[in-house]
Amino acid sequence: MGVAVMKLRNPPVNSLSLECLTEFTISLEKLENDKSIRGVILTSECPGIFSAGLDLLEMYGRNPAHYAEYWKNVQELWLRLYTSNMILVSAINGASPAGGCLLALCCDYRVMADNPKYTIGLNESLLGIVAPFWFKDMYVNTIGHREAERALQLGTLFSPAEALKVGVVDEVVPEDQVHSKARSVMTKWLAIPDHSRQLTKNMMRKATADNLIKQREADIQNFTSFISKDSIQKSLHMYLEKLKQKKG
Numbered sequence: 001m002g003v004a005v006m007k008l009r010n011p012p013v014n015s016l017s018l019e020c021l022t023e024f025t026i027s028l029e030k031l032e033n034d035k036s037i038r039g040v041i042l043t044s045e046c047p048g049i050f051s052a053g054l055d056l057l058e059m060y061g062r063n064p065a066h067y068a069e070y071w072k073n074v075q076e077l078w079l080r081l082y083t084s085n086m087i088l089v090s091a092i093n094g095a096s097p098a099g100g101c102l103l104a105l106c107c108d109y110r111v112m113a114d115n116p117k118y119t120i121g122l123n124e125s126l127l128g129i130v131a132p133f134w135f136k137d138m139y140v141n142t143i144g145h146r147e148a149e150r151a152l153q154l155g156t157l158f159s160p161a162e163a164l165k166v167g168v169v170d171e172v173v174p175e176d177q178v179h180s181k182a183r184s185v186m187t188k189w190l191a192i193p194d195h196s197r198q199l200t201k202n203m204m205r206k207a208t209a210d211n212l213i214k215q216r217e218a219d220i221q222n223f224t225s226f227i228s229k230d231s232i233q234k235s236l237h238m239y240l241e242k243l244k245q246k247k248g
Ligand SMILES: CC/C=C\C/C=C\CCCC/C=C/C(=O)SCCNC(=O)CCNC(=O)[C@H](O)C(C)(C)COP(=O)(O)OP(=O)(O)OC[C@H]1O[C@@H](n2cnc3c(N)ncnc32)[C@H](O)[C@@H]1OP(=O)(O)O
Pocket: 012, 013, 015, 049, 051, 052, 053, 054, 055, 056, 057, 095, 097, 098, 099, 100, 123, 124, 127, 129, 130, 131, 132, 222, 223, 226, 227, 240, 243, 244, 246, 247
């Protein structure tokens, strides 16, 4: 039926390394250029994790040129996903913090597994970093200004039930039904003529995408100088240590 399934596979936690981001963007571009493909189901092959978000090791202990290159690729993936002409449905089969949530928010419809261990949200503030304006814009577009304001400040990671209530996801289903539900949602969306759906999607999303396009270079510079600060590097170090200690 012209639907591709993209499975994130970067064990152990599907963090979005530079290599992973680049491969993702290229795969997406290929699908976009393949006229037989009208929809993509985005999911994960890592058990219990949709995506741990941006790779913290790409943002810690590197040089400014690396940060700039990394951020350019994060922007590129976001622009491609958010403005895709294809129907994107995410089958969220695991934890989805920060950049993981961003991937899901780019989709036209989000189905999440009903497992309270899985959480989703833009938790950047908990790491001592700040979600950039275009993450924020997409959050506001999805859940409204008040909910986004609160969730961004608190770095809230929502359980599936909470995410459904606030509108971060569109549907919560038993874990073993996430993929079948994503497929049935896709079937419904495929019934809409592409041209009218695409023009409508473009009308809804263009201003948000253009907001980044017109200041991409400044955004890269902001990110690079922010992430290079000693205080921010210290916060990231502490967060990485906390992740390590969780194990021991
Ligand atoms: C003024 C403003 C201007 C510009 C903008 C400026 C700022 C920048 C904004 C940047 C936006 C950032 C977006 C992000 O996505 S940041 C990443 C946020 N992600 C997280 O907080 C998730 C952290 N991870 C977890 O919570 C857990 O790992 C998870 C995903 C729930 C899985 O748990 P579990 O199965 O128990 O696995 P472990 O925790 O044991 O992890 C295994 C292994 O993976 C490492 N790891 C986890 N997450 C990441 C990651 N995101 N990047 C890199 N590495 C990660 C973890 O440390 C373990 O490593 P080890 O070596 O110990 O095996």
